[in-house]
Amino acid sequence: MANPSAVCNGHLHHHHQKQNNLLKSGIYKKNGITKGMKKNGISNGTLYKKTFIEHFEQAPMYVAVLTFLGFGVGTIFGYLRDFMRAWGLEKRNIAEEREQQKDFVPLYQDFENFYTRNLYMRIRDNWNRPICSVPGPQFDLMERVTDDYNWTFRFTGRIIKNVINMGSYNYLGFAETDVNALKTVTIELQKYGTGICSTRQEMGTLDKHIELEKLVAKFLGVEDAMVFGMGFATNSMNIPALVGKGCLILSDELNHTSLVLGARLSGATIRIFKHNNMQSLEKLLRDAIIYGQPRSRRAWRKIIILVEGIYSMEGSIVRLPEIVSLKKKYKAYLYLDEAHSIGAVGATGRGVVEYFGMSPDDVDVLMGTFTKSFGAAGGYIAGKKDLVDFLRTHSHSAVYATSMCPPVAEQIIRAMKCLMGLDGTTQGLQRVRQLGKNTRYFRRRLHEMGFIIYGNDDSPVVPLLLYMPGKIGAFARRMLGKNIGVVVVGFPATPITESRARFCVSAAHTREMLDTVSTA
């Protein structure tokens, strides 16, 4: 397995380091203290090979008060408008049932729609914007206007060109239409066509899939891998195949919906630990092992820890060394979802496992998607050969879902070969380095300008905190006015005081683009 001396060291010092953790870095997320592991000089050396700096700065109190006032004013106006709509003083723009159906028992509770009706509709023009070019570092937007305050849109027919793209997960810049780069993809397209029309277990396994799986396994340094057609479906279809009733899932607070859905579908018991908080995880592990299953007190059949490599809303990186030492101590399994981190972190782009300098044998199930860094679609699960062989027969996706289509597989193959340097150039490594440079530069500039940024210093996902509901709409519109496309999120997808704009830095961004964005 892994290097034995590292394991011994991890065990010996682990307790000591945790004590230091509690004393020095204060308690858990979001208390305004920089969680700087570098401050624990002695105990840090064994687990973390380089400094792990994550910030979750808190805004001053007046910002929180103003945020709540903003929501309060919005709520009061919402009630006022609802009242006017109910009494016919204002036009009702939302869908209504037919006259004959008004006496029926209602299908939906109208209060559940309150937020959508009154707050979301006002700033709805910042989401679902149609684009009409490849989502590279710049794209073209179709212009749309609204005549009735965002209830309906119409396209003017104009296209806004060259909008800087700060929202796509194009980390390594592989979303490109350069004919030379896509030469192999077009050849495969001519050869295989676009559709597979079959599942993996029937007729859907092509030689392209075998080639891709071998390449993925080589890239990650594991024994075997299996690829699936859809990234979300990889999680939600495979977790039920791996765990079932009588198993325990320990999942991070901020896990993605696909992991949550997979966990719920599996029928296992789910316990949630605070985000990236190792004390919370250890407490849950201890309680699980000591007390067993809820009423029968039997031992759990399996305990599996679900974490992500980079959390897309926070920009934080998982504390992998600590989790691995915890998992070894308590004999649990680890499922690592590297959707955002594969290709984006690590010296050669091999994900968080490489970023922390650990061996991929430590993680039981390595999962990732090709949608983000590789500019394609689909997901993979990699690990030991026994695991992957089990999934080939038992995965719901292998039995019922169609497999990945060949041109997409070829795109991933070419991107991965480029990244590994197998195509003879150093372009892959250059892209990874460029991404690292862009990330550090962008984060530093925003930090200098005084914005509050969440997350690890090395993560290409940069959430910029906006806080007030009014600012969400204003920020997104202003950015569009300056030809920059951003993604904004607010309550209830984030906690109520923490609405944010999320930037995704890409290797394809040039320094001028980043400068333009920061000064905008």
Add this chain to the structure above:
Amino acid sequence: MNVGVAHSEVNPNTRVMNSRGMWLTYGLGVGMLHVVLLSIPFFSVPVAWTLTNVIHNLGMYVFLHAVKGTPFETPDQGKARLLTHWEQLDYGVQFTSSRKFFTISPIILYFLASFYTKYDPTHFILNTTSLLTVLIPKMPQLHGVRIFGINKY
């Protein structure tokens, strides 16, 4: 736009009152209400205090004990649809700090109002009934109870 896309909190309404700055905003809101009432020339000080108390309790009753469900769709399949906000707080766990704070604050307001109205009988009756409407629904024994079927669905 969907609830719970970035975190596995099933019902964010349960955590709203625990958020940083919520208690302060609430205190400032009550303070502002009182100052506005004091600045109306027709109201004497006792009347202003009683009005603050009554309006505050009315608002608290409506928003915490009358309105049911959540203003957004939650992935908990409607478990919270028939629950008032008070019952949703912290998923029904009693005696958490938010619950204690919101139980104590109308009591403090009541003390202040009784003092400033010089314990006048009419004001006393008004203030006490108003306090009771807001204190009784907060008792843990009344969690999920709907008297006479009022506000049941």
